[in-house]
Amino acid sequence: MALLHKYTQRFLLRIACIIVLCICSNVMAQEKKGLSEEEQLDRMLERYNERYMPKLLGFSAGYATPNVFDFSIFSILGAFPINITDGYRIHVGYDPLHLRVDDIGASDDALFAVSTWFLFNGIDDIANKITGSESEGPGILVLATLFIWCGNVYIPLVPGSWLGINDQNHFTTHVIQEGFHTRSFTYTNDLSLRFSAKPSSSGFFLDTGIRFEKNFAEDFKYRFFVQLGLFGSG
The missing domain is CATH 1.20.5 (Single alpha-helices involved in coiled-coils or other helix-helix interfaces)
Structure with a gap:
């Protein structure tokens, strides 16, 4: 038992x-x-969170109806992300070396963009010496001015950032050929849908969208445009 x-x-x-x-x-x-x-x-x-825009140089070429061609060397200052939430962010970049070919001729706005960079950097340096503060890189005064002149914002729509909305500003000048008057200045805003191959490495992108344009001597107009770009990894 x-x-x-x-x-x-x-x-x-x-x-x-x-x-x-x-x-x-x-x-x-x-x-x-x-x-x-x-x-x-x-x-x-x-x-x-993949980085869409690289810190290295990129090149883009575009056509806007009916008779405008654009060429840009972009991201010369790099692009930086702005976190919206922990898992989502938008990207801000610049393309100051921009050339536009239209009825007036070749633009000279790249010269003014570079001059603006050095001018406002000097103003920042003077302001830092007066206030006794030190900052690394360009100040907000430089970046805000350049963004109005030649900045862009990329808003990803899908995981991987390979498709998104790109909004780009260009302040185009023809001062060397036309002199200082209203016909010499044109402000454009390009709103496009951007497809990018390999957004976090070397690759290319394709834009298509609408350009809203205001020449200071002419009425407001809009154009349809396409743009192709190549870039390297950051």
């Missing part, structure tokens, strides 16, 4: 061990499943 009781205890102990092991395995599986879901979320956010 005692022997039977001993075997019963062993049997019950084995059953208890099996139950404990099953519970532990189930808990571990749930923890593992939770980690995998968390990793998947992190990867999705990383795909949103």
